[in-house]
Amino acid sequence: MISVIITSENISENKIFIDEKSDVNHLKNVFRVKIGEEVRAVDGENEYICQVEELGKKEIVLIIKECRKDMYSLNIQIDAAIGILKNDKMDLTIQKLTEIGINKVIPLMTKRGVVKLNEKKDKWDLIVREALKQCQGVRPMVIDEIKKIEKLSLEDYDLVIVPYECEDKYTLKNLISNQKKDIKKVLYIIGPEGGFDIQEIEYLKSKGANIVTLGKRILRAETASIVVGGVLINEFQ
Numbered sequence: 206m207i208s209v210i211i212t213s214e215n216i217s218e219n220k221i222f223i224d225e226k227s228d229v230n231h232l233k234n235v236f237r238v239k240i241g242e243e244v245r246a247v248d249g250e251n252e253y254i255c256q257v258e259e260l261g262k263k264e265i266v267l268i269i270k271e272c273r274k275d276m277y278s279l280n281i282q283i284d285a286a287i288g289i290l291k292n293d294k295m296d297l298t299i300q301k302l303t304e305i306g307i308n309k310v311i312p313l314m315t316k317r318g319v320v321k322l323n324e325k326k327d328k329w330d331l332i333v334r335e336a337l338k339q340c341q342g343v344r345p346m347v348i349d350e351i352k353k354i355e356k357l358s359l360e361d362y363d364l365v366i367v368p369y370e371c372e373d374k375y376t377l378k379n380l381i382s383n384q385k386k387d388i389k390k391v392l393y394i395i396g397p398e399g400g401f402d403i404q405e406i407e408y409l410k411s412k413g414a415n416i417v418t419l420g421k422r423i424l425r426a427e428t429a430s431i432v433v434g435g436v437l438i439n440e441f442q
Contacts, residue, residue: 206245206254207236208338210345213248216269221246221255223265232265243270247343250275275343279306281441282390286311286357287430288397289320294427299329301431302346303336306438309347313354317399325351354405359392365414366393366437368429369406372418377433380415381440391437395430 209228215221223229232238238257244267246253251274255267285302289295289312302310312325329348337345359365366380394409410416419429 206243206341207232207238208245208247208341210334210337211246211248211253215246216248216253219269220258221253221267221269223267224263226263229263229265233260238265245341247337249344252276252343277306277342278344279308279438279442281388282308283434283437283441284309284311284362284390284392285430285434286313286352286354286392286394288313288315288318288395288401288426289322289351290397290426291320294398294425295320296328296332298427298430299332299346299348300336302434303333303342304340305431305434306342306442307346307434309349311349311357312351313357313394313397314351315354315397316402316405318397319399320397322351325349354394354408357392357394359409359412359414362390362392363388364391365409365412366391366433367401367406367409367414367416368393368395368419368433369416370400370418370423371406372416375415375417377417377419377436380417381436388441391441393433393437395426395433398426 209223211221238244240257240260242257244255244257246255251272253269254271255269258268259266285307287298287310290298299310325348333346
């Protein structure tokens with residue numbers, strides 16, 4: 206079903222008013238929706254099954270047929286801190302982490318990072334919106350502001366995981382199997398293309414982060430981001 210992302214301001218009684226120019230154009234000229242056709246709308250909390258009532262030049266009106274609570278988001282909060290990657294690699298990572306249900310991405314400024322940014326890109330939020338429509342999610346993934354490693358609030362998490370290519374014994378599987386406490390919030394931290402500097406690893410260790418290996422093969426940063434996210438969702442959801 207075609208999906209559109211709205212806010213509570215778009216809703217009035219039993220109707221939804223779509224007035225964002227890009228959404229109107231997409232529904233009318235790309236999907237070519239017709240009067241009476243069903244459309245799905247989400248506002249970050251609820252899913253609305255609607256029927257198209259009006260197709261105007263600047264506004265589309267939907268009638269709400271059914272309101273459903275969010276059944277797609279995880280019961281556990283899994284955040285990913287990612288060393289900023291080059292353009293298409295960062296875009297791919299954000300897209301795929303949205304699809305699998307990661308709660309938040311924190312772009313990291315690291316010592317060996319190739320990309321130097323002071324603030325997040327607007328297009329990252331756009332990638333999240335489009336990926337959310339595709340995967341039929343309800344709650345958009347949050348893209349946090351760019352941070353340095355020492356600015357991460359590690360104390361807010363029940364479990365902090367750092368895959369590191371120089372670790373060769375303690376695996377992600379070992380770590381997960383040893384968890385006995387109730388885990389509600391998880392953060393995993395992935396380095397940039399150049400990997401972590403040893404001082405960054407020592408700092409994370411000193412703050413209680415768990416350093417693990419993902420196996421003998423060296424994964425690209427974007428691959429590791431998606432693989433670790435998928436494993437954690439499978440284990441903790």
